[in-house]
Amino acid sequence: MAEEAEDMWHIYNLIRVGDVIKASTIRKVVSETSTGTTSSQRVHTMLTIQVESVDFDPGAQELHLKGRNIEENDIVKMGAYHTIDLEPNRKFTLQKTEWDSIDLERLNLALDPAQAADVAAVVLHEGLANVCLITPAMTLTRAKN
Structure with missing residues (x-):
């Protein structure tokens, strides 16, 4: 979990295309009644995406991670696109197929x-x-x- 702006910069430099991110997010859910009317609501859910693009907004101290959902749940189907916004004090899990020496060095720098x-x-x-x-x-x- 990032605690400040500098942490967000380190996370931005750690996450790459192909990595897997799991985090709590908000998804708009549209439901249709039997009469054909629709309504939408925003629902909190836990999603796991495989990252396809990473965008850092230093002004807002947010990372926008776009990718496809790789773990189906009741709200989001497998393979559906979603953007997870990471910000300070929001927990997340980062999975990589390999943590190279540059990644490990950055982690040591960020944690010390x-x-x-x-x-x-x-x-x-x-x-x-x-x-x-x-x-x-x-x-x-x-x-x-």
Whole structure:
């Protein structure tokens, strides 16, 4: 799950055409009554798609992943197209046929906030010292003495 804009950038660089994404999404469902009238409603569902295109909107901090559904459910048939929108704080599962060294290096970089630290600081106060790393999103205390 991405927690901030920088995480979305890392995810954008991890997902490729052919990868499989599973996430909660909203699907418009149209139903027809016996009299022929139709109504539509938006339904939350869990979908698994094989990614055919990846689009990143940095302004909205969203990834738009288009692909075909590969796990049928009550709402979406197998092979139906859908676009899953990933945004910060939305859980998802990414499956790849192979995680290459570049993917693994990117994951290590994204998961180690110390890699993004802009400044290191030592904060002293009467017998107490804190070693901190300052990133754009947080301050991490690395040592206390």
